[in-house]
Amino acid sequence: MTATPDIDDFTRPYWDAAAEGRLLLRRCRACARPHHYPREFCPHCWSEDVEWTEATGRATLHTWSVVHRNDLPPFGPRVPYVAAVVDLAEGPRMMTEVVDVPEPALRIGMPLTAAFRKGEDGVTVPVFTAAPAAHSAT
Secondary structure, eight states: OOOOOOTTTTTHHHHHHTTTTTTEEEEEEOOEEEEESSSOTTTTTOOSOOEEEEHHHHHHEEEEEEEOOOOOOTTGGGSEEEEEEETTTTSSSEEEEEEEEEGGGGTTTTTEEEEEEOOOTEEEEEEEOOOGGGTTTO
């Protein structure tokens, strides 16, 4: 059992962008609202007129939990790790992982920036880390 995502023709642009260090969202052309996770329709107005758009990579920490035990590959060797929900600057919430931030430094509302981790399976996934101080006020 692995945590490799199912990559198909629809989601391939998302994963290709992640491999390039870019985070993509879907934006509805009908109501102009972005959403995440990628879907072929807008979850707000149900329009199928949606497009890929590049996110800024900025987010704030909404909530988190430190996972101390997970026997499923590939998570076991990474424990403890921070499973998190972040609020993207564009509006949507995203489940992710916060990396390279000591647990005592985590704070709700702390500014984060997208980072990307390439797994053993070759798939690059978006994760988040503390935003540089220069960007934390924006």
